[in-house]
Amino acid sequence: MKHQSATLPIAWISLRILVILNWLYGAAVLGLLAFTFVNESWFRRAIDVPAGTEAQPIMIGLRAIAALGLIAVPINHLILKRLLRMVETVSRGDPFVAANAYRLQAIAWALLALQLLSMVIGGIGKAIASKEFPLHLDAGFSTSGWLAVILMFVLARVFAEGTLMREDLEGTI
Amino acid sequence: MAIAVKLDDLLHERRMTLTELAERIDITLANLSILKTGKARAIRFSTLEAICAVLDCQPGDLLRFEPEWDAGEEAA
Numbered sequence: 001m002k003h004q005s006a007t008l009p010i011a012w013i014s015l016r017i018l019v020i021l022n023w024l025y026g027a028a029v030l031g032l033l034a035f036t037f038v039n040e041s042w043f044r045r046a047i048d049v050p051a052g053t054e055a056q057p058i059m060i061g062l063r064a065i066a067a068l069g070l071i072a073v074p075i076n077h078l079i080l081k082r083l084l085r086m087v088e089t090v091s092r093g094d095p096f097v098a099a100n101a102y103r104l105q106a107i108a109w110a111l112l113a114l115q116l117l118s119m120v121i122g123g124i125g126k127a128i129a130s131k132e133f134p135l136h137l138d139a140g141f142s143t144s145g146w147l148a149v150i151l152m153f154v155l156a157r158v159f160a161e162g163t164l165m166r167e168d169l170e171g172t173i
Numbered sequence: 174m175a176i177a178v179k180l181d182d183l184l185h186e187r188r189m190t191l192t193e194l195a196e197r198i199d200i201t202l203a204n205l206s207i208l209k210t211g212k213a214r215a216i217r218f219s220t221l222e223a224i225c226a227v228l229d230c231q232p233g234d235l236l237r238f239e240p241e242w243d244a245g246e247e248a249a
Contacts, residue, residue: 171214173204 008091015084022080026073033066050132061128068121072114079110101160108152115145177239180209183228198223
């Protein structure tokens with residue numbers, strides 16, 4: 001029996017929107033990064049660097065964070081596109097294919113890369129933050145994030161094994 | 174694959190068509206055709222039992238191990 005569910009179309013549309021939002025986020029970060037070079041003094045006032053604080057290390061740190069944020073854009077795109085392809089295979093009624101196992105593995109590696117990026121960004125944030133210039137970033141080591149990475153690698157392996165078993169079953173008369 | 178399915182020979186000996194066998198053992202003609210052409214990856218005991226019962230034969234009459242040319246060369 002085939003279940004007609006709204007989940008798949010909603011997931012497909014949401015992923016499509018997220019793909020666009022991801023690129024918009026990238027464009028915004030790129031614009032911001034470019035602006036720090038074009039009008040540095042305005043930017044310093046905007047982020048409210050207190051008088052008497054050495055602004056140059058903060059600027060370098062923030063630019064590095066923005067640059068790392070840009071690296072996250074293609075990684076996010078990779079994850080979203082693969083998820084989108086997986087949702088499409090589910091819609092076609094044939095998700096247990098080898099391609100999806102490879103997609104899950106690629107997503108696992110991408111999540112690992114994002115976790116590492118997050119830790120580097122968190123480290124930079126801590127390095128440039130001070131009592132005069134408090135900076136609270138939602139980045140750094142995340143137990144749930146690393147758990148998701150491990151889970152994804154395991155799931156990819158389970159999926160690959162499941163696909164092989166299904167292929168065997170399909171050829172059984 | 175080194176396992177050959179001799180269904181065609183058995184059907185010929187019994188003067189039976191593939192369609193007739195498919196109907197009698199309740200397996201789709203498409204699946205039985207896959208088995209006959211040697212494209213199947215595995216065969217269930219229940220399928221083997223049904224075929225043997227209808228064709229009045231032993232599993233060994235249906236399946237035969239035929240070493241592939243490369244395998245034979247390696248052994249030599």
